[in-house]
Amino acid sequence: METRETREKREKWEDWLADAIAGCWSGARLSRIEAIRGDASARRFWRVAIEDPARVAPHSAIAVDLGPDDLPAYVRALGLVADPPTEPPFVNVHRFLTEIGAAVPKLYAFSAANRMLLVEDVGTTALFDAAAEASAHDAAVLYRDAIDQLLVIHCEGTRRLDDGCIAAHIAYDSRLFRWELEQFIEIGMPMVAPEADVAQIVPELDRLADSLGALPRVLSHRDYHGHNLFVQNGAIRVIDFQDALLAPHAQDLAVLLTTRDTTRVITPAIEERLLNYYIGGLSRYIGGISQRSESTPSADALMTSYRMCVLQHALKVIGRFEWLEQQGRRGYLRHIPYAIANARRMLRQMPEFPAIRRALDGRAP
Numbered sequence: 001m002e003t004r005e006t007r008e009k010r011e012k013w014e015d016w017l018a019d020a021i022a023g024c025w026s027g028a029r030l031s032r033i034e035a036i037r038g039d040a041s042a043r044r045f046w047r048v049a050i051e052d053p054a055r056v057a058p059h060s061a062i063a064v065d066l067g068p069d070d071l072p073a074y075v076r077a078l079g080l081v082a083d084p085p086t087e088p089p090f091v092n093v094h095r096f097l098t099e100i101g102a103a104v105p106k107l108y109a110f111s112a113a114n115r116m117l118l119v120e121d122v123g124t125t126a127l128f129d130a131a132a133e134a135s136a137h138d139a140a141v142l143y144r145d146a147i148d149q150l151l152v153i154h155c156e157g158t159r160r161l162d163d164g165c166i167a168a169h170i171a172y173d174s175r176l177f178r179w180e181l182e183q184f185i186e187i188g189m190p191m192v193a194p195e196a197d198v199a200q201i202v203p204e205l206d207r208l209a210d211s212l213g214a215l216p217r218v219l220s221h222r223d224y225h226g227h228n229l230f231v232q233n234g235a236i237r238v239i240d241f242q243d244a245l246l247a248p249h250a251q252d253l254a255v256l257l258t259t260r261d262t263t264r265v266i267t268p269a270i271e272e273r274l275l276n277y278y279i280g281g282l283s284r285y286i287g288g289i290s291q292r293s294e295s296t297p298s299a300d301a302l303m304t305s306y307r308m309c310v311l312q313h314a315l316k317v318i319g320r321f322e323w324l325e326q327q328g329r330r331g332y333l334r335h336i337p338y339a340i341a342n343a344r345r346m347l348r349q350m351p352e353f354p355a356i357r358r359a360l361d362g363r364a365p
Contacts (some may be wrong), residue, residue, distance in 0.1 A: 177208070183323050201355045311343055
């Protein structure tokens with residue numbers, strides 16, 4: 001049941017939303033509000049129908065409640081920024097990505113008092129859903145287009161990154177890679193590898209995090225997967241970019257090509273083609289990459305880092321998805337078998353992590 005405080009807050013932001021629509025498009029008015037199911041964040045979303053006799057306003061837009069915190073939990077827990085941001089990261093990163101030509105939604109209006117945004121509606125066709133309904137060839141083409149957008153972020157974004165963008169101050173370093181693996185140790189392992197010897201696995205996780213933390217970094221979306229990318233009029237649109245930071249080249253690729261059940265549409269053969277496509281695109285930017293990345297990786301170095309990123313991401317989400325289910329957020333457990341399969345697939349090519357491999361293969365140490 002809605003409390004008085006919740007009702008007053010809702011009425012306040014609905015008033016702001018109506019004023020924002022009228023301010024953006026003279027004569028337009030708010031027609032209808034429909035809640036949209038979000039993912040694993042504290043943000044909330046609504047699709048807003050707009051009536052405009054002049055037919056200048058879009059038919060719909062997305063209202064976003066930014067939630068109580070500007071910075072994600074890992075930034076706060078690890079103290080990754082020295083000072084609190086002066087504006088919400090969504091607004092800050094959106095401005096930068098717009099400047100470099102990334103295909104992000106338009107930001108129509110923002111209220112600091114209400115912590116609300118009104119942004120462009122990029123439709124309902126997620127990249128993963130579009131690829132799942134397409135032929136293998138067309139699915140590969142869609143993901144190739146996603147890599148084109150990723151190259152804009154990695155290359156043009158890194159080249160032009162300055163201190164005004166909050167992403168320049170947050171690094172996906174060894175501490176963060178290791179912090180993300182704590183849920184795997186505490187929650188994931190007891191569920192998927194109850195017989196594993198934690199004392200043998202922890203040093204390997206430390207070594208994995210240290211290796212990833214030592215890699216060159218570029219501007220990274222951080223959560224670049226097929227449900228944060230939409231296909232609108234045949235073009236890729238990028239959302240959920242507010243947690244951008246500096247990360248290894250392969251981190252976004254690992255998320256794009258393997259997260260959740262993506263391997264249902266990205267076969268190993270398509271994966272190899274897309275990785276080669278990224279490497280080819282990256283080579284066109286040699287000399288243009290910002291010194292923040294230190295160097296452009298060779299094809300062999302990128303593939304090595306990709307395997308490590310896929311492994312780390314798979315282990316992380318095993319723990320994360322178990323935790324989400326325990327918090328009552330349903331629907332995540334079905335993705336864990338895919339994470340285990342991806343981790344095993346990478347471990348077959350990485351003999352330096354025998355204890356992790358034994359654990360996921362179900363063999364006693």
